[in-house]
Amino acid sequence: MSMRHRERAAVRRERAGIRERYGLHVGGRWIAARDGSRSDSVDPTTEEATASVAVASAADVDGAVAAGIEAAPRWWACGWQERASRIAALADLVAEHAGELARIDAVDAGIPVDGMAKDVANGVNTLRYFAGLAGELKGQTIEVPGPALNMTLREPFGVVGRIVPFNHPVQFAASGIAAPLAAGNVVVLKPGETTPISALRLAELAEGVLPPGVLNVVTGGREAGAALVDHPAVGRIAFTGSVRSGQAVVRSAAERLKTVTLELGGKNPLVVFPDADVETAARAAVTAMNFNRGQAQSCGSPSRMLIHERIRRDFVDAFVAAAEALTVGDPLDPGVAMGPLAFESHYRRVLGYVDRGVSEGARLVTGGPGRPTGLSRGYFVAPTVFDDVTPDMIIAREEIFGPVVAVLGWTDEDEALRIANELPLGLTANLWTNDLGRAVSFGKQVQAGYVWVNGAGERPLGAPFGGYKLSGLGSENSLDELLSFTRTKNLSLRAAPGGAA
Structure with missing residues (x-):
């Protein structure tokens, strides 16, 4: 890159609040990719590199999942009210930084700052919506005869893999983590390979709100996405992207019968x-x-x-x-x-x-x-x-x-x-x-x-x-999405013979 190009990239980075180098964000802190791999994030307006971003390998994804496994029990145990409060606080932080996030996606993804105001607002509103829904994770009781009780419980999967595309980076990152977090899961988020910076900034904003390991962001391409889908400790995958990629996700997830939702393409x-x-x-x-x-x-x-x-x-x-x-x-x-x-x-x-x-x-x-x-x-x-x-x-x-x-x-x-x-x-x-x-x-x-x-x-x-047909599996943006990030457990209780009723 020539001196003129470097100067132009530096000016645009400064206008957008973008740093020159980014690592992965795992366990509440910045880390380097284990093999040192990096790629350039290119400004589509100038066709010039704006920032250098770490590229996660399968080993890095495994480390992110391990951080999630460690954080998951405490996140679920803190209860829905505490989770809702923290998610709402994250929404407030995103709203406070709306201008910055809009400028980041303007440079990293090419979306105009005027239109980005709506994208950021959508992410904020979705976080607040699912924070408000968190108390709806209710089970049922089933009538049984005698000194007995049958009930259902809704339990989180633990570690959820969330893969979002390049076209609305911060909106999909923020809205994509809302339901799984509210349901008591921790998240490993993989943003679009070419537009990762706003998701990394979201994770940085979450440092003071979410416990370490509750939100982990791994950047990179197909290797990172495939490793996340295939990981044996990730029981739930949510993917947004092309039909072909969604089909690949389903094929990989089928090996371990994972629960998958897909929001795919349309020719509407x-x-x-x-x-x-x-x-x-x-x-x-x-x-x-x-x-x-x-x-x-x-x-x-x-x-x-x-x-x-x-x-x-x-x-x-x-x-x-x-x-x-x-x-x-x-x-x-x-x-x-x-x-x-x-x-x-x-x-x-x-x-x-x-x-x-x-x-x-x-x-x-x-x-x-x-x-x-x-x-x-x-x-x-x-x-x-x-x-x-x-x-x-x-x-x-x-x-x-x-x-x-x-x-x-x-x-x-x-x-x-x-x-x-x-x-x-x-x-x-x-x-x-x-x-x-x-x-x-x-x-x-x-x-x-x-x-x-x-x-x-x-x-x-x-x-x-x-969507119908090849446009997806499951639905988002609703109570249905929240419930999809839980599993139903049946608990059947009966008094021991001769014991107290």
Whole structure:
């Protein structure tokens, strides 16, 4: 790296509050990787290394699990009220450091600071939500005859492995640890390989709140993730990421019959019926795409837009106008709506899909290959819209995980339903109509775990979120998630013969 590049990286580190070197955070303290391995965290805006981060090996993961095993009995024994109090205190700390965490993810992940405010708030609110739910870990009593009692207890697994992706780093790190901690587990957290810094800062903030070993963060790539999933002392895995990686997690966890939840990908349909207000639906679709909170690198983005032919042209015009109004630039600058994609190989992958859309004959309306005007470096892709897409095209069938939209027309509701349901994914769907009967009927038939009607992608706390088909196993963001981090034990008591009843 040249002197000029080093100076630029130092300035951006200082603006974001990022250190030059990071270790692993295990047992409440910083440690080095045992074999000394490190990798660079690259700023996707400048394409330059920002920080050097330790890379965990299987031995390092084993050390993190050992720290968790040591801490687990005391964490469970302290009781739900103490756990809830500490989790709420961590939420307060995260809220106090919201600006810093937003700037970290702006530099490390490319998410604009304006959009990051919502990401941090989501993490804070989820921590507080599960702190408030901790007292709901209740068992049942079952009637039995005579001097006897039968009851169930909810007990934690002990050490939980939580693997989160690159696209909403601090939000997924904070929200991902909330339910397992509230349920009495300790956590080994592995953040995305390319966006690890905010998770490490979260662990550092937790030092004064959570006992040592309750939250451990190991950074690295596939080796660290595989070691965590395969570890014999980790009985519960929660994974967010791609379908292929989720399938690998299940295969590995099956060897020891581990409990696994998966939140995986989606190629989500947004279906606009001819009675909908076109301008309103188009603006909401731009919001739902999550352009400004992750450059549409979001599993719930409705990148497959099924628009009735009567209104398709008007919808496309309105959508393109709203998308082109978004400011693309340095995510550290206030007022910027879209930053770069998170890392180079993903950037190349998304551009490959753009090229594929052109070669397949879809009509490129806006965006496309090449950086937006005025940007000479960085992994930037402008909002890209393809119209005249057919259901057989690759851009209509595969999750792109970037700011690329495929617009398909339809004339018959049965046709729209068939197109919406024909893929092996089923995470979300979004329906736009003023007809309540149509909304209920279509909403029941569409194969997705979360269905909005006239929505823009907002999800209230407590609403279960999970996918159908290859989009996942289990649900999050609700009481169901909290209970999934516990095991049910039956305790059957009977007075000894001749003893006191």
